[in-house]
Amino acid sequence: MADTEDAGTSSVSEPLDLVRLSLDEIVFVKLRGDRELKGRLHAYDSHCNLVLGDVEETIYVVEEDENEQETLRVRRSIHLPRL
Secondary structure, three states, X not given: XXXXXXXXXXXXXXXXXXXXXXXXXXXEEEEOOOEEEEEEEEEEOOOOOEEEEEEEEEEEEEEEEOOXXXXXXXXXXXXXXXX
């Protein structure tokens, strides 16, 4: 019986296959410390180090107002052009 899967067919059998399929696409990366990156994925390695271009970094800062006992979550964005 012939193998039904083509060599050119894109499939996800390993975790890094999904990263491979996302090359040259806009990706969203969630980091520690309430930080997020959104940019185009140019390259990656087996340690999951990513090379992104045209990146927008978003940092969420929690500010507490002591007088009113409120917690306010502030979003700050930084655009990093292609390097």
